[in-house]
Amino acid sequence: MAGRGKRKGRRIPSHSHKVINTSEMGILKNLFKSWKKQADSDQSQVRGLLIYENVNEVIQAETVLKKAGYDYIRVVAPPPHYRTGCDLCLEFPIIEQVGIVRTLEKHNLPPLESVHLSEDALKPIEICKIKDFGNYLMIRAANMKLTFEKTSQKIVNISGGGCSDVPYLANEMMGKTLLEAPIPREIGYTLCAYSLAIAFEEAKNRMGGT
Amino acid sequence: MLLLAGTLPTTDIELHAGTAALQQDVLTIGDRSFPLTRGTASMIGAACAVICYFGDELPQCVVAGDIGKRSGSRLIYRHLTRHLPKTNVTVLGLHYIIPDIGLHNQVMMSIRKMRQRPCLIADAGFMYVAKASGQAPFYDLFLPDLGELAFLADDKASHPAYTRGFLIKLEDIPDKLIEHAYDTGNAAQYLCVKGRTDYICANGKIVEKIDEPLIEELEAIGGTGDTITGMVAGLVYHGFPIEKACTIACKTNRRAGQIANPTPATQIAEIITMIPQALNEIVIDTSDNNSNRMLSKNEMII
Numbered sequence: 001m002a003g004r005g006k007r008k009g010r011r012i013p014s015h016s017h018k019v020i021n022t023s024e025m026g027i028l029k030n031l032f033k034s035w036k037k038q039a040d041s042d043q044s045q046v047r048g049l050l051i052y053e054n055v056n057e058v059i060q061a062e063t064v065l066k067k068a069g070y071d072y073i074r075v076v077a078p079p080p081h082y083r084t085g086c087d088l089c090l091e092f093p094i095i096e097q098v099g100i101v102r103t104l105e106k107h108n109l110p111p112l113e114s115v116h117l118s119e120d121a122l123k124p125i126e127i128c129k130i131k132d133f134g135n136y137l138m139i140r141a142a143n144m145k146l147t148f149e150k151t152s153q154k155i156v157n158i159s160g161g162g163c164s165d166v167p168y169l170a171n172e173m174m175g176k177t178l179l180e181a182p183i184p185r186e187i188g189y190t191l192c193a194y195s196l197a198i199a200f201e202e203a204k205n206r207m208g209g210t
Numbered sequence: 211m212l213l214l215a216g217t218l219p220t221t222d223i224e225l226h227a228g229t230a231a232l233q234q235d236v237l238t239i240g241d242r243s244f245p246l247t248r249g250t251a252s253m254i255g256a257a258c259a260v261i262c263y264f265g266d267e268l269p270q271c272v273v274a275g276d277i278g279k280r281s282g283s284r285l286i287y288r289h290l291t292r293h294l295p296k297t298n299v300t301v302l303g304l305h306y307i308i309p310d311i312g313l314h315n316q317v318m319m320s321i322r323k324m325r326q327r328p329c330l331i332a333d334a335g336f337m338y339v340a341k342a343s344g345q346a347p348f349y350d351l352f353l354p355d356l357g358e359l360a361f362l363a364d365d366k367a368s369h370p371a372y373t374r375g376f377l378i379k380l381e382d383i384p385d386k387l388i389e390h391a392y393d394t395g396n397a398a399q400y401l402c403v404k405g406r407t408d409y410i411c412a413n414g415k416i417v418e419k420i421d422e423p424l425i426e427e428l429e430a431i432g433g434t435g436d437t438i439t440g441m442v443a444g445l446v447y448h449g450f451p452i453e454k455a456c457t458i459a460c461k462t463n464r465r466a467g468q469i470a471n472p473t474p475a476t477q478i479a480e481i482i483t484m485i486p487q488a489l490n491e492i493v494i495d496t497s498d499n500n501s502n503r504m505l506s507k508n509e510m511i512i
Contacts, residue, residue: 054280083368085309085342086335124371125378131429136474138430143357143370147430147474156475159248159432160355162334162370164308165278167249168219170432189278190308191371 048097049121050090050104050111051082056189057109058088063185064107065090070100075194076121086163086190091121124194128202137206141198146173153177153207163190178204211298212269212447214257214440215286216250216305216334217276225285230271232258235479239271246479248432249306253333256437257303259485260444263493269444270299280308283335287313295323302328303443305436309339309369318345329446332398333439341396342368349398351452353439356381356405362397363390384409388416400452402442404435408460412453420460425467433478438463441485458496462488 052058058075065073070092078089090111092100097114104110124142131138136156138147144166147157154177158170165188173181184197214230228240235246237255246255250273257269272289276282286307294302294317302321314336321327332340333353340346341362354362360377361370363386380386384403391397392414403409406429410418428434438459445455463481465488470481 056278077368077372083311083342085311085314085339085368087368122366122372122374125373125375127375127378133427133430133474136430138474140357142373143355143361145430149475157430157432157477159430159434160357162306162309162336162338162358163278164217164219164276164280164283164306164335167247167251167306167432168277170248171219189280191369193278195371 046094047091047117048094049076049078049115049117050092050100051078051113051115052087052089052111054189055086055088055191055194058090059185059194060107061090061104061109061111064109065092065100065103068103070096070103073100074123076123079115079117079121082115086192088124088191088194089121091117124191124198126198128199130202130206137203139199139202139206141202142195144192144195144199146196146199146203148178148203150207153179155181158196161192161196163192165189166192166196169193169196173200178207211267212257212261212301212303212443213272213297213299213328214250214254214269214303214305214443215272215290215307216253216336217282217286217307218244218250218273219247219277220244220275221277223273223275224282225272225274225289227270227272227289229268230254230258231268232262232482235483239273244273246482248478249334249436252433252436252478252482253303253305253440253443255479255482256440256485257444258440259482260441260448260489263486263489264444264448266444266448269447276308278308280310283308283310284313287317291316291320294320297324298326299324299328300326301443301447302330303439304330304332304336304340305334305439307335307339309335309342311339311343314339314343315345318343318348329452330398331439331443331446333435338369340398344395346396346398351400351402351442351446351456352398353402353404353435353442355435356384356387356403359384359387359391359401359403362401363387363394365394365396385416389414400456402438402456402460404438404460405429408456410453410456410460417453418457420457420464423464423468425464425472427472427474427476428464428467428481430474431467431472431476431478431481434463434467434481437466437478437482437485441489454496458489458492461492461496465492 274282
């Protein structure tokens with residue numbers, strides 16, 4: 001049994017390969033390391049999806065996972081047979097499934113289902129367009145627009161969107177400054193809220209991270 | 211009958227149906243009052259303004275409180291599914307709702323059971339779900355803004371948030387997006403694209419462009435698209451052909467905005483109260499060129 005265990009003994013320093021004529025073995029070792037690294041990388045690119053009931057749960061799960069150090073997870077569209085028309089899910093490296101699901105369960109956010117991803121999923125838009133009205137700035141992300149007054153940083157209008165929480169979010173956020181307003185990710189439930197959150201974050205960044 | 215349906219941003223009501231009326235900046239539906247804010251309320255308010263101008267029968271409405279949790283949206287889908295086959299709705303305006311493809315398809319099945327199919331107008335969440343379900347051509351009119359037009363042009367996106375970047379870049383060339391939307395079967399028969407220039411399209415072709423008066427501030431004001439949708443519904447119900455209704459509504463919206471002299475902080479109720487004056491000017495102007503032949507109620511039913 002001892003012969004099958006890890007053999008004890010001194011390692012040969014890499015510079016000694018030349019001396020003892022085993023440098024080719026060093027090259028092979030490096031090649032093996034490189035191959036292993038490549039294999040690990042490919043494996044980490046095999047992805048899965050965490051499916052949830054609604055967008056709000058996905059946003060909560062994303063926050064929990066990012067705080068736990070899984071900062072490479074992404075929010076994406078679910079596969080067609082899971083779609084209702086307004087939904088998100090989380091894409092993650094399948095190799096990390098156990099740890100990720102355990103973290104979510106600890107925070108009482110277990111996914112409805114975890115599935116293997118067979119093709120590239122669509123990602124929500126994160127690009128913003130800006131329109132300057134002089135005293136006001138309008139930020140647009142996807143179908144959502146947020147306008148605020150530059151000097152007071154007060155949100156004066158929210159327009160666009162089509163999901164039911166848009167008028168609700170407008171009621172909650174308008175008349176408040178960028179600092180005071182509730183964060184759409186925290187009180188919204190839909191993809192429109194997700195887009196509005198991107199516009200809101202851009203507005204804050206433009207005003208120096210208020 | 212003109213029927214308008216959509217969610218309202220409240221947790222106070224479940225499903226609520228009744229006749230709508232507009233008094234100043236307060237909207238009443240049946241025995242309840244609602245503030246005239248962006249979304250379904252603005253659509254209904256603008257429709258009421260048009261209906262009152264022409265002295266037509268006030269619209270019937272189905273609304274439900276929903277702040278994004280889906281419960282109100284589900285009640286509306288189910289109400290429409292259950293009751294539409296028994297109604298004599300001639301124009302159906304569908305607005306803010308959480309997209310749910312399965313429930314939407316049940317509503318479509320009910321519409322197919324109606325004795326006479328109504329003119330179907332969809333905006334906001336109902337337009338999203340109509341497109342996502344692959345049934346866009348079944349609708350008579352969609353009213354997207356430019357961002358939503360890019361979504362219609364993207365055959366893979368199930369919501370505007372997923373529109374792919376190469377299509378967003380085409381927003382500066384709306385003609386291309388309109389072509390894509392029709393070519394991929396993701397447009398209704400008519401499109402009314404709301405923006406700096408409004409594009410009215412019929413069966414794949416742009417038939418009218420409206421760009422005056424240009425009131426830049428209107429883009430920032432929540433509800434300025436909803437008012438066009440409501441006015442179009444009222445005008446079609448009155449008997450205008452869809453193309454003409456879109457033209458009048460877009461011009462009236464711009465003129466109402468101009469009269470209100472808005473800033474980006476103006477609220478939509480201020481603009482809705484200007485609709486009767488603006489509509490009067492536009493209708494007189496339009497009737498002068500003698501091109502707005504009304505449709506009879508029978509012609510209107512598709």
